[in-house]
Amino acid sequence: MRAAATTGSQPLIEIKNVYKQYGTGIVAVSDMSLSIEDGQFVSFLGPSGCGKSTALRMIAGLSEVSAGSITVNGHAPGSSSGPQDVAFVFQEPTLMPWASVFDNVYLPLRLGGMSRAQAAPRVEEVLAQVGLSKFAKAYPRELSGGMKMRVSIARAIVTKPRLLLMDEPFAALDEMTRFKLNNDVLRLWQEHGLTVIFVTHSVYESVYLSNRVVVMAARPGRVVDDIAIPGSYPRADNFRATREYTESCEIVSDALNQTLGNDDINH
Amino acid sequence: MTTETPVLNSEQNRRARIERRKAVIMPTMAIIIALLVWEGLVRYHEVPHYIIPAPSLIAQTLVKDWSSLMSSMMFTVKLTMLSLLCAIAGGVLMGMIFALSRTVEMSFFPFAVILQVTPVVAIAPLILIYVHDTFTALLICAWIVAFFPILSNTVIGLRSADHNLRDLFKLYRATPLQRLRFLLAPSALPYFMAALKIAGGLALIGAVVAEFVAGTAGQNTGLASRILESSFRNEIPRMFAALFLVSVLGIVIFLATSWLSRLVLGRWHESEIRREA
Numbered sequence: 188m189r190a191a192a193t194t195g196s197q198p199l200i201e202i203k204n205v206y207k208q209y210g211t212g213i214v215a216v217s218d219m220s221l222s223i224e225d226g227q228f229v230s231f232l233g234p235s236g237c238g239k240s241t242a243l244r245m246i247a248g249l250s251e252v253s254a255g256s257i258t259v260n261g262h263a264p265g266s267s268s269g270p271q272d273v274a275f276v277f278q279e280p281t282l283m284p285w286a287s288v289f290d291n292v293y294l295p296l297r298l299g300g301m302s303r304a305q306a307a308p309r310v311e312e313v314l315a316q317v318g319l320s321k322f323a324k325a326y327p328r329e330l331s332g333g334m335k336m337r338v339s340i341a342r343a344i345v346t347k348p349r350l351l352l353m354d355e356p357f358a359a360l361d362e363m364t365r366f367k368l369n370n371d372v373l374r375l376w377q378e379h380g381l382t383v384i385f386v387t388h389s390v391y392e393s394v395y396l397s398n399r400v401v402v403m404a405a406r407p408g409r410v411v412d413d414i415a416i417p418g419s420y421p422r423a424d425n426f427r428a429t430r431e432y433t434e435s436c437e438i439v440s441d442a443l444n445q446t447l448g449n450d451d452i453n454h
Numbered sequence: 455m456t457t458e459t460p461v462l463n464s465e466q467n468r469r470a471r472i473e474r475r476k477a478v479i480m481p482t483m484a485i486i487i488a489l490l491v492w493e494g495l496v497r498y499h500e501v502p503h504y505i506i507p508a509p510s511l512i513a514q515t516l517v518k519d520w521s522s523l524m525s526s527m528m529f530t531v532k533l534t535m536l537s538l539l540c541a542i543a544g545g546v547l548m549g550m551i552f553a554l555s556r557t558v559e560m561s562f563f564p565f566a567v568i569l570q571v572t573p574v575v576a577i578a579p580l581i582l583i584y585v586h587d588t589f590t591a592l593l594i595c596a597w598i599v600a601f602f603p604i605l606s607n608t609v610i611g612l613r614s615a616d617h618n619l620r621d622l623f624k625l626y627r628a629t630p631l632q633r634l635r636f637l638l639a640p641s642a643l644p645y646f647m648a649a650l651k652i653a654g655g656l657a658l659i660g661a662v663v664a665e666f667v668a669g670t671a672g673q674n675t676g677l678a679s680r681i682l683e684s685s686f687r688n689e690i691p692r693m694f695a696a697l698f699l700v701s702v703l704g705i706v707i708f709l710a711t712s713w714l715s716r717l718v719l720g721r722w723h724e725s726e727i728r729r730e731a
Contacts, residue, residue: 249621265624275625281618285640285722294636298626326722346626
């Protein structure tokens with residue numbers, strides 16, 4: 188296993204020997220250990236059933252660990268003692284169809300007890316950051332898939348989180364929209380000093396976005412490789428044509444293929 | 455969010471206007487023609503008015519007996535509206551309790567089903583025996599009929615909230631009240647509005663049927679009593695006039711609930727969104 192690049196700072200997330208077994212007996216995550224430093228952009232990459240989404244949900248506190256421990260910023264996920272600094276972007280935009288774009292983005296602040304007047308400047312600011320200032324009054328059904336996803340991202344960053352968890356957010360979008368949103372996410376990551384965990388099943392997306400790719404295998408879901416990705420940010424326009432990028436893609440592909448090979452032998 | 459050329463827009467508007475007018479004109483014409491045919495057939499065949507009265511005679515009766523029919527209609531309106539309000543209050547409240555607890559739902563849903571599947575005509579005599587105040591008894595009968603769709607749709611609606619949105623509310627540590635107000639209630643609204651359309655009609659049916667069973671006579675009674683009374687006295691035109699008012703009432707309730715549904719859901723829910731072809 189290759190060691191990922193570390194920045195030397197205190198780990199923001201510490202995952203120790205985590206297991207997750209569902210009531211059906213399926214082991215979704217098996218003995219997962221990982222530490223993620225503040226400010227990293229980490230991708231969880233793997234075939235379906237490798238537990239990458241489950242791991243993400245456990246970090247968010249949306250799913251409980253069966254054994255082992257996870258701490259985010261020193262607290263157990265979902266514990267009421269921790270500050271509200273985790274945001275989640277789902278596979279679907281997950282917007283409230285009855286609420287305007289503004290109200291959808293305002294939701295996390297509203298749930299935190301902030302009045303509309305207090306929240307308005309902040310909501311408008313993040314809408315501007317995702318390029319949707321003009322659509323504050325629109326309803327989700329009036330937006331394209333890519334725009335809905337932008338609203339979802341705006342809602343995630345409106346609380347100024349430290350940690351942004353993204354669960355295959357762009358899987359359903361066309362490639363051009365996905366490339367654009369990839370750049371948007373990288374820009375927001377840098378501007379806000381976020382730590383991002385990005386779940387994907389695309390090798391190319393993971394290499395383009397992250398400075399670290401965690402490769403996972405299925406049955407049982409486990410971490411099989413942890414690869415540091417070289418390359419500077421912001422990504423150059425021709426980054427996808429650089430040797431650095433293609434070499435990283437090859438390394439990550441090889442690691443992924445090995446997990447698939449093992450999987451075939453097991454069956 | 456697309457910009458269209460004004461020429462195309464005005465052409466589309468014109469077509470939409472014609473479409474809207476047609477939607478009013480065509481049914482109106484059809485009704486007028488049907489009434490004329492009815493009037494013509496009755497006159498041509500000299501059908502006696504105690505068998506089938508002509509529309510003109512029904513209209514005359516309506517004018518002649520206006521005050522007595524009006525007071526009866528107000529009684530039926532009051533009964534229907536009150537039972538509908540009680541059905542909404544009871545149905546939503548119980549729906550919320552059921553949605554909160556599977557155990558409570560399992561235990562009490564059978565009672566709701568029994569009330570629903572037993573014909574109100576069969577229960578009404580019992581209720582009339584146990585409840586002395588006739589109006590209250592009628593109210594209970596109408597309520598039983600109208601209440602079930604509200605209850606069952608509210609339960610389904612409250613449970614239909616998107617699971618990712620539920621997770622989102624959990625992530626942001628929403629209080630149960632916030633969850634109800636900002637997530638569950640709006641998710642349930644389309645289901646509730648559908649139930650309201652059904653319950654509105656059912657409340658009227660319940661009110662009329664209950665009054666038939668009660669067979670009340672006298673001053674403070676509804677349209678069903680006018681119909682019964684006219685039938686005993688063989689006043690067929692008056693029967694038709696009362697029947698006409700019952701229908702009008704039903705139509706008004708339907709239009710009102712449909713309008714309300716469009717008002718509440720029009721901006722966001724598929725069922726009420728008007729699409730351009």
